[in-house]
Amino acid sequence: MTEFDIPVPDERARTAAQDRLDGLVKPVGALGRLEELAAWLAAAHGSVPPAELEDVRVVVFAGDHGVTRAAGGGVSAYPREVTAAMVRAFLSGFSGVNVLAAQVGARVDVVDIAVDDDLDGVPEAVARHKIRRGSGSIDSEDALSPDEARRAFEAGLRIADEAVDAGAQLLIPGDMGIGNSTVAATLVAASLGLPAGEVVGTGTGIDEVGLSGKTAVIEAALRRAGDRASDPFDLLTALGSACAAATAGFVLGGARRAVPVLLDGVFSCAAALVAHDIAPEAARWWLAGHRSTEPSQAFALKTLGLKPILDLGLRLGEGSGAVQAVPTLRAARGVLAGMGSLADLDIG
CATH class of the missing domain: 1.10.1610.10 (Nicotinate-nucleotide-dimethylbenzimidazole phosphoribosyltransferase (CobT), small domain)
Structure with a gap:
């Protein structure tokens, strides 16, 4: 297709x-x-x-996920307001991925694709691809409209094209959004027909009570969406987010331009799984930077036929694990x- x-x-x-x-x-x-x-x-x-891999680009797709307001809550150990605060941290240069990327000479850009904040004072370029503020709570409603899912995906394609046109030789998708591991696990479960209990993880560090609630939220989302996983854009509409759709477009966009893409953790791998359903050949251009502690990443990587380069027990996101694999590629x-x-x- x-x-x-x-x-x-x-x-x-x-x-x-x-x-x-x-x-x-x-x-x-x-x-x-x-x-x-x-x-x-x-x-x-x-x-x-x-x-030589001289021009390495990390693009962090930032957005809020309505699932943080799901009935019962507790899918993350941190409040949704952290997303907007972290966008400012990326721009200030003191986030985890900023520091780690600097060690390998990689550039970090942040894209506000769906942050639930106006981000006053932030450069206009950061929000030029913004689709909406936040996304729907997938346990009770669609994450996006069909048009929003398409537009976010196309934004990811354009961002990849812009990076390649500017000289990028290696693309790394990063992510920032409280609740993103819940969205990623749900996408993987729906795409591969897996039960919630097999894909759910602790994300930012929730306890056992939080893990039980997170599992229930994913189960509710899967029941609500039914069989809509058969179409990748319908899947993104029902259970994804603007960030997931944009990341899927970005990783596919790199493949379309014959530029290697180094996937990061669970979120980028879940988005890549959806992109693989759109264009299976794109996986020829992807590598897995590191192994996440999230169970759903392992299922996604097995389906994509990818083996992580590093295994450091990381769960930060942002592209932080993938940038640490750059020296290995250079070696x-x-x-x-x-x-x-x-x-x-x-x-x-």
Whole structure:
């Protein structure tokens, strides 16, 4: 059902990279996952060695989720007002992802796609793609209208295009929105036909009582939506959010432009799962940056055929886990670019 023309990575470059890796000054396969990533990058860039990853862009999609006001509440350990406060933190440069991205020279942009606040004093560019203030509480109503879901998805596509046109060589989707792990778990459950109890996680750190309430909210959302998961845009309308729709567009947009996308935690992986339903070939251009502590991410990654690069027990979101995988990708590229060949050794 795809309407997108997704390029195919260069398999000849992948084969050439693997042949070179096998002939480097080391036992065959001795660098493990680094070799796999090096060959993947060669295929993505169509060259051996791949291009250096100099321009890395993190785009944090910020928005509020109405599910934080669900009957019974308690899906997050923090109030929804934190979302707006964190947008200001990103702009000030002292959030977690700002600090971590600075270590690898990555740029961080924040997009107000559905923050339930006017964000007075924030640069107008931050809200130029805004779809609405907040989203519906998915346990009792649709998150978005069909038009809003489409517009948010298209905004994500445009943002990816803008980043690539500006020179981005690697895209990282970030997320900020209280209640986003509930939305992500619900999307994964609906998409894969899983019960709420298998996908629900503690998110920002809720206790056992909160976890029980969160499970009940997801169960209610799944019952209300019924079989609407069969269409990805209907799924985003019923159970997603503007952030989820925009992130789905963003990760698909990177693939459409043949630019690698490094997925972050549970939210970006849930959005990627929906994007995969729209254009399955897009997954050829995605890597998983890290393993989240949220159970639903593991289900999404298995379906997408992706294996996390890092496993650090992270659950912050924002793109913070993915940026820490950038040095590993650069190391993989460096292996192809810098190591010598066994044939050049003087062992005579």
